[in-house]
Amino acid sequence: MRSDASKIDRVSVVIPCYNAAPFIRDTIDSVLCQTRPVDEVIVIDDGSVDGSADIAESFGGPVRVIRQSNRGEGGARNRGIREGKGEVIAFLDADDLWSSKKIEHQLKYLDKHPEIGAVTTNVAVFQGATIVRSSCLEDEFFRRLRPIDFLTSYYLNQSASVVRTELMRSVPYPENQRNNADMVHTAMLRTKTEIGRVEMTLVYCRIHPGKVTRTPDSYLFGAEFRLRWAKENYRLFGFESEAAATSPVVTTAVNWVLDPY
Numbered sequence: 001m002r003s004d005a006s007k008i009d010r011v012s013v014v015i016p017c018y019n020a021a022p023f024i025r026d027t028i029d030s031v032l033c034q035t036r037p038v039d040e041v042i043v044i045d046d047g048s049v050d051g052s053a054d055i056a057e058s059f060g061g062p063v064r065v066i067r068q069s070n071r072g073e074g075g076a077r078n079r080g081i082r083e084g085k086g087e088v089i090a091f092l093d094a095d096d097l098w099s100s101k102k103i104e105h106q107l108k109y110l111d112k113h114p115e116i117g118a119v120t121t122n123v124a125v126f127q128g129a130t131i132v133r134s135s136c137l138e139d140e141f142f143r144r145l146r147p148i149d150f151l152t153s154y155y156l157n158q159s160a161s162v163v164r165t166e167l168m169r170s171v172p173y174p175e176n177q178r179n180n181a182d183m184v185h186t187a188m189l190r191t192k193t194e195i196g197r198v199e200m201t202l203v204y205c206r207i208h209p210g211k212v213t214r215t216p217d218s219y220l221f222g223a224e225f226r227l228r229w230a231k232e233n234y235r236l237f238g239f240e241s242e243a244a245a246t247s248p249v250v251t252t253a254v255n256w257v258l259d260p261y
Helices: 024-032 052-057 072-083 102-112 139-144 147-152 181-190 216-232 242-258
Strands: 011-017 040-046 063-068 088-091 118-127 130-135 162-164 195-206
Touching: 011 024, 011 052, 011 072, 024 040, 024 052, 040 052, 040 072, 052 063, 063 072, 072 088, 072 181, 088 102, 102 118, 102 162, 102 195, 139 195, 147 181, 147 216, 147 242, 181 195, 181 216, 216 242
Parallel strands: 011 040, 011 088, 040 063, 118 195
Antiparallel strands: 088 162, 118 130, 118 162
């Protein structure tokens, strides 16, 4: 048992990385300064050409870098899941940051709720030195969300999630899909477990020019993928027809398009 008295002995961190040289050092630093030290940091370099892998390798110690040809974030995360040796896996995008007490608070949550397989936190979005927006949701509300809710709205930021490894390996990320694969994955995860939420802002998501953002093209491609997935898997959500499963996805997409007006 570790000195922090958590029932969870080993924590693996998976960082999918593609051309994140300007940010990867700060990202890894935010992992290594955790009040509850993590046991391994796995950086999956997904075909970067800007030296990201070299920067990550310069840390030595608990940071392990695996280089592969580009397979997208889903493929990179799945590789990290296979490589991880921890009892839980925490995910972090290569341009985002953690508060120093993130892992400590999430392990306490999982210790208190052994029936729950995954936990997230509140998230702040920042650009430069400015907080642009933040999400503050209550744990009780979050645990009541249905799988279809995660497919229609972006409730869970991957950089905030910690998942029990055995469960994570039963729900791989969709691969070869650029937009919204993480939303589909979260919806699938929710069919197997409640997802809890630490009611503290412990993750900081960076906005920068190279990041895939809420552009019309990226949103519409993602919405098409989610709509197709809902049609093919409506029974998984407990719906009796394709129409019942796709209706919430369509409604959310229409509201997004009309929102600026």
